[in-house]
Amino acid sequence: MHGTAREGGRVTTLSRARQAAVVEELRAKLAAHPRTATAMGRPAPTLPVASAFTDLFPDKGLRKGASYAIRGTTGSTALTFALMAEVSRSGTWCGVVGMPGFGAEAASELGVDLSRVVLVPTPGRHWLTVSATLIDVLDLVVVRPPTRPTDTEIARLAARMRERGSILLVHGTDWPGCELRLEVTSSTWHGLGDGHGHLTARQVTVEATGRATDGVRRTTRLWLPGPDGSITPVDAGSESVDEHVETVGVGPEVIHPRRRPLVDLSAHRWERAG
Amino acid sequence: MNAVRTIVVWVPDWPVIAAARDAGHSPETALAVVDRGRVFACSHAARQHGVRRGLRVREAQARCPELVTMTYDPAVDAREFEPVVTAIESLAPGVEIIRPGRCALAAKGPSRYYGDRFGEILRTHLAEAGFTAIIGIADGPFAAEQAARLAEQRGLSELAFPPGESANCLAPLPIDAIDRPELVDLLRRLGIRTLGAFAALPARQVLARFGTDGLTAHRLASGRDSRPLASRRPPPELAKEIAFEPPVERVDQVAFAIKDTAEQMVAGLAERELVCTCLRVEVETERDAPRSRQWRHPRWFSAADVVDRVRWQLQGSNAPATPEGGRHLTSGVVRIRLVPDEVAPTGTYQDGLWGDQAPDERIHRTFTRIQSLIGHEAVTSVVLSGGRAPAERMTFVPWGDELTPARPTRQPWPGHLPPPAPTTVLAVPEPVQVLGASGYQVEVSERGIVSEECRVLVWGGGAGDATAGNSADHVVGRTAIGARPTQTTQRTEIVGWAGPWPVDERWWEPGPVPPGREHELAGVSSSAGDFGSRQGSAHEPGHSSRQEPGSSQRPGQGPEQSSAHRPVHAFRSRPRCARFQVACADGRAFVLRYESPNQSGFGNGSWWIEACYD
Numbered sequence: 042m043h044g045t046a047r048e049g050g051r052v053t054t055l056s057r058a059r060q061a062a063v064v065e066e067l068r069a070k071l072a073a074h075p076r077t078a079t080a081m082g083r084p085a086p087t088l089p090v091a092s093a094f095t096d097l098f099p100d101k102g103l104r105k106g107a108s109y110a111i112r113g114t115t116g117s118t119a120l121t122f123a124l125m126a127e128v129s130r131s132g133t134w135c136g137v138v139g140m141p142g143f144g145a146e147a148a149s150e151l152g153v154d155l156s157r158v159v160l161v162p163t164p165g166r167h168w169l170t171v172s173a174t175l176i177d178v179l180d181l182v183v184v185r186p187p188t189r190p191t192d193t194e195i196a197r198l199a200a201r202m203r204e205r206g207s208i209l210l211v212h213g214t215d216w217p218g219c220e221l222r223l224e225v226t227s228s229t230w231h232g233l234g235d236g237h238g239h240l241t242a243r244q245v246t247v248e249a250t251g252r253a254t255d256g257v258r259r260t261t262r263l264w265l266p267g268p269d270g271s272i273t274p275v276d277a278g279s280e281s282v283d284e285h286v287e288t289v290g291v292g293p294e295v296i297h298p299r300r301r302p303l304v305d306l307s308a309h310r311w312e313r314a315g
Numbered sequence: 316m317n318a319v320r321t322i323v324v325w326v327p328d329w330p331v332i333a334a335a336r337d338a339g340h341s342p343e344t345a346l347a348v349v350d351r352g353r354v355f356a357c358s359h360a361a362r363q364h365g366v367r368r369g370l371r372v373r374e375a376q377a378r379c380p381e382l383v384t385m386t387y388d389p390a391v392d393a394r395e396f397e398p399v400v401t402a403i404e405s406l407a408p409g410v411e412i413i414r415p416g417r418c419a420l421a422a423k424g425p426s427r428y429y430g431d432r433f434g435e436i437l438r439t440h441l442a443e444a445g446f447t448a449i450i451g452i453a454d455g456p457f458a459a460e461q462a463a464r465l466a467e468q469r470g471l472s473e474l475a476f477p478p479g480e481s482a483n484c485l486a487p488l489p490i491d492a493i494d495r496p497e498l499v500d501l502l503r504r505l506g507i508r509t510l511g512a513f514a515a516l517p518a519r520q521v522l523a524r525f526g527t528d529g530l531t532a533h534r535l536a537s538g539r540d541s542r543p544l545a546s547r548r549p550p551p552e553l554a555k556e557i558a559f560e561p562p563v564e565r566v567d568q569v570a571f572a573i574k575d576t577a578e579q580m581v582a583g584l585a586e587r588e589l590v591c592t593c594l595r596v597e598v599e600t601e602r603d604a605p606r607s608r609q610w611r612h613p614r615w616f617s618a619a620d621v622v623d624r625v626r627w628q629l630q631g632s633n634a635p636a637t638p639e640g641g642r643h644l645t646s647g648v649v650r651i652r653l654v655p656d657e658v659a660p661t662g663t664y665q666d667g668l669w670g671d672q673a674p675d676e677r678i679h680r681t682f683t684r685i686q687s688l689i690g691h692e693a694v695t696s697v698v699l700s701g702g703r704a705p706a707e708r709m710t711f712v713p714w715g716d717e718l719t720p721a722r723p724t725r726q727p728w729p730g731h732l733p734p735p736a737p738t739t740v741l742a743v744p745e746p747v748q749v750l751g752a753s754g755y756q757v758e759v760s761e762r763g764i765v766s767e768e769c770r771v772l773v774w775g776g777g778a779g780d781a782t783a784g785n786s787a788d789h790v791v792g793r794t795a796i797g798a799r800p801t802q803t804t805q806r807t808e809i810v811g812w813a814g815p816w817p818v819d820e821r822w823w824e825p826g827p828v829p830p831g832r833e834h835e836l837a838g839v840s841s842s843a844g845d846f847g848s849r850q851g852s853a854h855e856p857g858h859s860s861r862q863e864p865g866s867s868q869r870p871g872q873g874p875e876q877s878s879a880h881r882p883v884h885a886f887r888s889r890p891r892c893a894r895f896q897v898a899c900a901d902g903r904a905f906v907l908r909y910e911s912p913n914q915s916g917f918g919n920g921s922w923w924i925e926a927c928y929d
Contacts, residue, residue: 115903118738118929145697145709146736160695167689178681228902233811239733240896240904266735
């Protein structure tokens with residue numbers, strides 16, 4: 042090779058100008074052989090997410106070998122299910138660790154294929170072992186850590202995930218070294234009045250920050266779920282809800298329909314309860 | 316061809332005996348085996364109380380209130396008969412099982428070997444094994460069976476029709492004995508009431524009128540039962556057992572000791588090119604009755620899987636953990652039996668049998684590993700189920716077991732919550748308080764009327780006290796928060812609510828006692844269950860429930876004071892419930908359950924979070 046600093050096993054002393062030239066040359070070589078897949082322009086291997094989420098994910102999907110933290114006082118469980126949905130529907134097995142209150146019906150409504158889900162609801166102090174074991178064989182593992190693991194444990198888990206190419210969704214807490222932090226910052230339920238109606242749809246605002254977005258905050262508003270049960274982005278045009286749906290909750294479009302006197306609806310309520 | 320001299324061994328009331336042995340009841344008690352709502356068989360004690368076959372269960376229970384009913388299970392019936400057959404086979408080979416409870420064997424060999432006393436020897440042998448048998452001997456299995464029946468009717472334990480005399484002996488028996496209801500019905504209407512009368516008909520004309528089946532019946536009736544016995548070949552013994560002497564008291568010791576036996580069982584199956592897909596583990600301990608449990612496997616059992624199942628079964632039997640991590644059993648294990656309940660040829664279980672549904676071997680092994688780490692129930696699959704409460708609408712099944720919903724999904728389940736379903740369903744409902752604008756807890760009357768609008772949701776603090784049924788007013792700031800300063804109270808404004816959706820399920824069953832209410836329910840029997848009884852005008856429809864805090868008419872007070880004069884419905888121990896959906900100002904939404912106050916009607920009802928929409 043020409044221009045190297047080592048020739049014939051003997052380190053030659055180079056002039057300052059020549060040193061600069063060598064460094065320049067090496068830089069050019071490095072640029073020509075990028076090591077990361079993204080730097081090479083090739084898309085990183087991912088697992089699919091619902092189309093409504095593609096704005097949030099720079100890779101247009103869940104990147105294999107990465108972890109994602111999902112937080113928020115409300116809406117985070119639904120968001121987790123929604124992210125699982127597309128993956129499980131594509132025939133991949135999902136593991137859920139440490140969620141004893143797993144709402145299977147809601148998961149199924151959001152599109153999760155329950156026949157492809159295995160749960161470890163109360164792993165107790167073994168949760169890290171269980172997660173690590175599941176990561177070895179499953180492509181997607183959802184975990185709600187009951188305790189905070191040490192940094193060493195997290196690093197070891199991350200190494201295992203990279204090697205295996207599996208994805209970890211950490212629910213309810215922050216996770217060091219995660220690819221993306223998803224947070225439900227606002228949530229507005231529709232369909233519930235003062236003593237009448239029932240919950241029909243919810244609008245959420247999801248924020249994504251993290252390594253994958255280079256620290257830029259990406260925000261999207263979603264129906265989670267929409268009036269028809271699907272997950273769709275809230276269009277600017279249809280921001281206001283249909284006339285007949287009453288709105289409650291936080292957000293700019295809150296209506297407090299509380300002026301009405303209380304009407305006794307017991308007769309038809311009895312009917313409904315069968 | 317002459318009929319073969321046959322011995323029929325009959326154990327009367329077999330379904331009852333089998334079910335009693337399986338369930339561990341004494342056969343002396345009044346037992347009935349029930350099939351599709353009717354008594355299928357009953358024990359002697361039950362019969363003395365007037366319980367008969369074919370009776371409706373309710374009537375049978377009316378005749379004999381202490382009657383223990385068990386569901387008829389043909390598998391149990393057949394399985395429990397196995398020891399009887401084995402006991403007979405140890406004396407004489409070539410046994411045909413006519414049906415569970417009844418078997419036949421050729422008399423020629425054994426009667427030569429044992430002499431005339433064979434029947435007696437057989438009965439003593441069976442009695443040692445714990446069975447009371449009746450023996451009938453005649454030419455041909457049919458006649459021998461009738462001999463056994465006749466013996467039972469006459470109170471004998473053995474009856475033999477003399478050789479060659481079977482036709483004569485059968486002749487006076489009623490025509491029902493041929494066990495063909497349609498033919499019997501027809502023959503009766505033709506005036507033929509005994510086997511003898513039927514046998515007297517010319518065979519040719521019986522064939523012309525009643526066909527081949529009629530001819531077969533005719534041959535049976537005339538004592539020419541030439542059917543050869545379909546004697547069974549004793550099946551290879553696939554089950555293995557291990558006995559512990561002295562009894563072992565630690566789970567890990569048992570697990571270690573069983574390893575060899577498990578390997579022998581799997582190897583024994585492998586020799587016959589079989590694999591076990593369903594295993595029954597029977598554990599016999601020093602003190603308790605033998606316990607057995609069936610374990611299914613999505614693929615087949617390896618020796619290590621068998622060991623795991625044994626361990627889980629022992630751990631499941633409420634064994635307390637010792638400080639050093641091992642587990643002591645409540646009583647020492649004496650014997651463990653591994654019975655392969657279902658086997659399949661090795662070749663059947665090739666990969667891809669289940670198509671894409673089959674979990675790949677590696678995944679399955681991982682789940683099994685986690686199961687052996689934290690227990691069988693710890694790894695679950697989930698399947699949607701029918702039901703009204705959010706928690707009822709799904710069934711968690713341990714990994715490897717059959718995925719069957721606890722309640723049928725196809726039924727409409729009126730009254731269940733409309734979609735979307737809650738994303739988190741609390742296993743244990745969390746106590747809360749729901750306050751109205753007046754600051755009092757919101758109550759629901761028997762007629763499903765809400766006392767006022769739901770405004771504030773309060774967690775922690777005094778929320779639990781609402782269940783204690785104290786009649787003190789829970790005014791904001793005066794709830795028991797002060798009494799328990801350590802607990803933080805969290806208040807959220809309710810911005811939307813719907814309900815009540817009353818729940819009145821299975822009110823006839825005693826309800827599960829919610830934590831902290833045991834003392835109330837103890838007094839239930841003497842108090843009036845006023846659900847559905849007329850209320851005062853305070854909660855009539857249209858009545859405004861906005862009241863001043865001072866004059867607030869609490870449900871359960873005022874008009875309720877006279878409840879002592881009402882008829883007592885002591886059976887009603889399940890509290891009246893109603894569900895609500897509420898949305899909070901912070902964007903959270905919940906499914907709440909309201910439970911009525913205790914039966915006397917005093918005090919406040921309680922509120923619980925059943926599920927969250929988070």
